[in-house]
Structures are given as C-alpha cells and as structure tokens.
Amino acid sequence: MPYLPTSQAYLEQSAQLLQAYPETTRITTKYNFPTTRPGNAKRIQKSQAKKNSKENATTQTLAAPIATLTLKTFNPGTGICIQYRTNKAQEVSRLITSLGKLAAGADVAGLGLGNAAPVGDVEMVDAPAPAAVEEAGSGKGPAQGQAGGKGKKKGGKGKR
Amino acid sequence: MAPHTSHDEFFSSLTDLLSKTTSQAHGSVYLSQKPLIDVPGATTTNSQPSILIRATDGNTNAPNPKKESKDGKITKSASKATKIKLSTVVTPDDLEAFYARYAEVCKAGMTGLKKRDRRAKKAKTKGGAAKATKA
Numbered sequence: 657m658p659y660l661p662t663s664q665a666y667l668e669q670s671a672q673l674l675q676a677y678p679e680t681t682r683i684t685t686k687y688n689f690p691t692t693r694p695g696n697a698k699r700i701q702k703s704q705a706k707k708n709s710k711e712n713a714t715t716q717t718l719a720a721p722i723a724t725l726t727l728k729t730f731n732p733g734t735g736i737c738i739q740y741r742t743n744k745a746q747e748v749s750r751l752i753t754s755l756g757k758l759a760a761g762a763d764v765a766g767l768g769l770g771n772a773a774p775v776g777d778v779e780m781v782d783a784p785a786p787a788a789v790e791e792a793g794s795g796k797g798p799a800q801g802q803a804g805g806k807g808k809k810k811g812g813k814g815k816r
Numbered sequence: 817m818a819p820h821t822s823h824d825e826f827f828s829s830l831t832d833l834l835s836k837t838t839s840q841a842h843g844s845v846y847l848s849q850k851p852l853i854d855v856p857g858a859t860t861t862n863s864q865p866s867i868l869i870r871a872t873d874g875n876t877n878a879p880n881p882k883k884e885s886k887d888g889k890i891t892k893s894a895s896k897a898t899k900i901k902l903s904t905v906v907t908p909d910d911l912e913a914f915y916a917r918y919a920e921v922c923k924a925g926m927t928g929l930k931k932r933d934r935r936a937k938k939a940k941t942k943g944g945a946a947k948a949t950k951a
Contacts, residue, residue: 679853679865687834687926688844721841723928745929749919756915759849759867760908 657737663747666740667754670729671764673738677731683755686726727751820868823914826904827921830871833900834925837873841928846874852905864908869918875899 660666674681722743729738742751757767821829837843851865878899906914 679851682848682850685847685849686844687837687847687922687928689837689840689842689928721928722930723838723841723926725926725929743930744932745923745926746932748926748929749923752919752922753915755849756911756918759851759906759915760911761864 657739659739659741663740663742663751663754666727666729666738667758667767668764669738670758671762671767673729673731673736674758674761675763677733678761680733681729681731683758684728684730685752685755686728687723688726689721689723725751727755820903820905823904823906823910823917826869826871826902827917829900829902831921831925833871833873833902834922838925838928844874846870846872847922866908867906867911869904869906869914871900871902873900 660669670683724741724743725748727740730736754767833845837845848870849867852868853865875898
C-alpha cells in the first residue's frame with residue numbers, strides 16, 4: 657500500500673480501520689536512520705565532496721543523516737495496511753498523541769483533527785464533520801475517506 | 817519473553833534506546849501498539865481492552881532464542897548478540913496519562929528528524945507556506 661500524503665488522511669483512515677477491526681489491527685511506529693551500506697556511504701561521500709568543491713568548501717561539515725518516522729496501521733486478517741512517513745520533528749508529539757486517541761478507540765470525529773484549523777473556521781469545520789462520521793458509520797472504502805479529508809482541507813483554505 | 821515492565825521502567829529504557837540510536841545515527845527503533853485481547857482470566861467484554869506497547873531495536877543479527885538451545889554456540893560479538901525488547905501494558909484508565917508521557921519521550925528522543933527551524937526558512941516564501949499547510 658502506498659504512503660498517504662497527509663497525516664490527517666492517515667489518522668482518519670486508521671480510525672476507520674480500527675473501528676472495523678478493533679481487536680486485530682495494530683499500529684507500528686518505526687524511527688529509523690537511512691542504511692549505510694558500504695557502497696551507499698561512498699556515494700554519499702562522493703556527492704558531498706562534489707557539493708563542497710562547488711560551494712568553495714563553505715559547508716565542510718558532513719550533514720548528519722536525517723531519520724524518518726514511519727507510521728503503519730496494519731490489519732493482518734484483511735491485509736489492509738495504511739502508512740504515513742515523515743521526517744519532521746515537530747509532528748512527533750501530535751502524532752503520538754493521536755495514536756493514543758486511536759488506542760482509546762476514538763472515531764474519526766473523536767480525533768479532534770478539526771481543532772487544528774484556525775478559530776475563524778469553526779463553522780466550516782463543523783459542516784463536513786458529520787459527513788465524515790456518516791462515512792465511517794456506513795463503512796465505505798478508504799478512498800472515500802481520503803476524498804473527505806481533502807474536501808475539508810480545501811474548505812479551510814478558501815475561508816482564509 | 818521477558819515479562820512486561822512498569823511504565824517507569826519502559827520509559828527509561830525507551831529513552832536510552834532512542835538516544836543510543838540517535839547518537840549512532842544508524843539503526844531503527846520499532847514501536848508497536850495493539851489491544852491485548854487473549855489474556856486468560858481477563859474479562860474485556862464490558863469495557864475497552866488494555867493496550868500492549870512494545871519497543872524493539874529490530875536487531876535481526878541476534879540469535880533466534882528458539883534455535884539457540886539447539887546450537888548452543890554464540891559466535892557474534894556482544895553488541896550484536898542481544899536484541900532489545902521492551903513491553904508494557906496500559907490499562908484503558910491510564911491511556912491518556914501514558915500517551916502524554918509517551919509523546920514527550922518520543923519527542924525528546926527522536927532528535928534525528930528534521931528540526932523545525934530549517935523548515936521555517938523554507939516556509940517564508942509563499943509557495944513554501946502553502947506547501948507547509950498541506951503537509
């Protein structure tokens with residue numbers, strides 16, 4: 657399964673999957689650094705050296721490898737796997753807190769994702785929220801959920 | 817398998833594991849959560865099940881404990897010979913408090929990720945800002 661573009665879409669679909677199969681679905685979070693195979697490391701070093709020579713060696717310090725955080729919601733029975741990947745440090749806290757809400761059995765609306773929108777958008781956010789709940793209740797496909805998430809985003813932007 | 821540790825032990829071990837991985841800038845930390853259903857004697861029909869939290873360094877170089885008894889020989893170095901496995905059980909009542917701490921520990925430990933200030937520079941431009949809100 658491909659990676660989802662936004663954390664919101666990931667969390668919404670995970671909530672739906674957990675609702676459908678609360679007993680068997682598991683969430684795995686992986687924090688990892690890129691592999692440094694000998695060949696890979698050499699290539700990185702070479703490209704770094706090239707860069708440095710171009711920039712007149714202003715950036716001598718070897719850039720530290722950036723870790724990635726991969727969230728995976730998997731249901732072994734159906735084989736449904738929902739993934740999201742990020743490398744931004746400021747997302748960690750919010751994501752883990754959301755995982756806690758998922759663990760507590762929160763539904764799509766219970767995740768409180770609408771809170772992320774500015775205060776002025778409250779009316780806009782309220783309108784699509786029941787639709788999202790209906791979607792979850794009727795158990796439509798994940799694609800439907802994603803579409804709902806995107807629609808919500810667009811509404812928020814237009815208002816601003 | 818080692819018995820489940822208390823929350824305090826779990827967090828201190830997880831902090832060590834994360835800081836070790838970050839300082840090496842190599843390797844992975846796997847965290848998993850799933851409901852604990854099939855516990856003999858535990859009745860989870862009335863309320864939500866407890867959540868089992870696991871953390872591991874995913875060291876596949878470690879000898880398989882099931883095979884170890886057969887072979888009886890360990891040739892790998894000490895650092896490669898052990899797989900770090902942590903686990904703890906969170907009751908539904910503790911979930912909120914646990915995850916608040918869990919988020920703190922992860923935020924503090926996962927310092928290998930991109931810092932905020934780097935992205936802030938990009939976000940100054942208009943296109944960057946629009947992208948930032950999307951991502």
